[in-house]
Amino acid sequence: MNEKGVYGFVVEKTATKPEIKEAIEKMYGVKVEAVRTLRMPGKPKTRYTKTKIVSGFSKPYKKAIVKVAEGEVIDFYGEI
Helix, strand or coil: CCCCCEEEEEECCCCCHHHHHHHHHHHHCCCEEEEEEEEECCCEEEEECCCCEEEEECCCEEEEEEEECCCCCCCCCCCC
């Protein structure tokens, strides 16, 4: 259980704060107070193979930090 009412989600890179708020409220049936977003850059990755060293980056993504109203809880594992 999350006492602070703050949850993190990986969202589409083109999603806006109002879209994220509406989707979370509809999906989980809670009242969202605030949405903060951040773009996570791709991290460098290196793989050593038999023939050469392969370098690249992991894919960048966008995170949303969502704060729900006091006393409300998102239960991810309730239906399992």
